[in-house]
Amino acid sequence: MPDLYLKKCRCPYCLKETDTKRVLSRHIRVEHTDMDGFVHYQGPNVYFYEPIQCSHCRFIFHEAFEKLRPDVRTLLETDILSMLPVLPFSATERSVKQVLYLYKLCLYMAQVTLQKDSIQAMLGIRISWMYRLLEDLEQELSWTMRSVQKYETIYLEYSDAVRTGIPHDVLLLRISDLYATLGDTDNAKQWYGLIFQSKTVSDRIKKEAREHWELYREQHPI
Ligand SMILES: [Zn+2]
Numbered sequence: 001m002p003d004l005y006l007k008k009c010r011c012p013y014c015l016k017e018t019d020t021k022r023v024l025s026r027h028i029r030v031e032h033t034d035m036d037g038f039v040h041y042q043g044p045n046v047y048f049y050e051p052i053q054c055s056h057c058r059f060i061f062h063e064a065f066e067k068l069r070p071d072v073r074t075l076l077e078t079d080i081l082s083m084l085p086v087l088p089f090s091a092t093e094r095s096v097k098q099v100l101y102l103y104k105l106c107l108y109m110a111q112v113t114l115q116k117d118s119i120q121a122m123l124g125i126r127i128s129w130m131y132r133l134l135e136d137l138e139q140e141l142s143w144t145m146r147s148v149q150k151y152e153t154i155y156l157e158y159s160d161a162v163r164t165g166i167p168h169d170v171l172l173l174r175i176s177d178l179y180a181t182l183g184d185t186d187n188a189k190q191w192y193g194l195i196f197q198s199k200t201v202s203d204r205i206k207k208e209a210r211e212h213w214e215l216y217r218e219q220h221p222i
Contacts, residue, residue, distance in 0.1 A: 003027040003044045004093065011054035012065050012113075013076055020052045021092065035212050036144075036177045038129045045133075047126060048094045051102040055091065058084040060105045064119050072113045080112055100130040117157075118165030121150040125178075141182060148178040169201040173209055180216045188216060 007022040029042040039046070053060045058081050068076070084105065089098045107123040128143035151174055154164060161167045166174070176191035195201050195209040 004049070009052050009063065011052075011057060011059055012061055012068050013059040013073065013081070014054060014057040016054070016056045018052065018054045018056060019091065020049065021094075022049050034132075034181075035215065036125070036181045037174075038132065045096075047129065048096070048099045050126070051099065051106040053087055053091075053102070057081055058086060060084065060102065060109050062106055062110070062119070062123065064122065065110065065113070065115055066119075068113050075112065080109075096130055096133045100127065100134070103127050103130060116165045117150055117154045121147050121154065124150060144178055144181055148175060148182070151175045151178065169195070169198070169205040172198070172201065173205050173212075176209060177212055180212060183220065185216075185220060188213070 003024055004021045005024050006019045008017045009020055010016070011018050023044045023046050027043045028046060031040040031042045033039050050062055051060060052062070059076065087098075087102065089095075094102070103123060103126050107120060107127065110120045110123055124143055124147035128140050128147060131137075131140035131143060151171060154166070155171055155175060158164050158168060158171070164171075172191065172195050176188055176195060179187040179191055192209050192213045195206060198206075201209075
């Protein structure tokens with residue numbers, strides 16, 4: 001695996017260091033990016049190496065995970081960790097099916113450990129992208145739908161970028177792009193419209209939204 005290296009990560013549960021594979025930055029080559037932010041890589045796929053399984057305690061996590069609450073730690077210890085499978089491929093090169101399984105377990109751990117909704121939604125999107133790679137359109141769109149619903153909840157309960165975990169204008173663009181991915185013209189139009197009319201959205205996000213909406217209109221003549 002010449003394109004990968006071992007990175008040390010601290011497990012949020014047992015706090016020990018565990019090794020995980022990562023793509024060497026000099027081998028990261030972007031081919032193109034889909035409207036919803038999914039990056040296609042020419043070389044090794046960076047997304048394949050985001051979920052981590054701790055080699056000491058089995059916990060499966062993402063580097064975005066935050067500190068675990070004491071009650072959550074107790075729950076993990078009594079009910080969850082011993083049930084988790086030990087996945088040898090979590091320490092090696094991974095296939096798309098293997099990483100899909102890891103992402104699902106990682107999302108389950110995010111739910112159990114009460115990670116922010118923005119982290120759970122981010123993992124949901126990655127699951128939809130893995131289905132895109134597998135060309136399983138039905139599963140892909142089902143996960144896109146779940147993710148956009150999660151992001152809408154985040155929008156309704158928004159406080160600030162730090163607490164919510166995502167800047168407000170990025171969130172608006174994310175929801176718009178996901179509706180565009182679903183081919184939901186009414187909702188895409190409405191959410192992109194919010195961006196175009198907003199006085200607080202940055203010029204960069206407005207420009208990106210305009211490009212995405214134009215592309216959508218070309219692909220879906222109304
Ligand atoms: Zn651990």
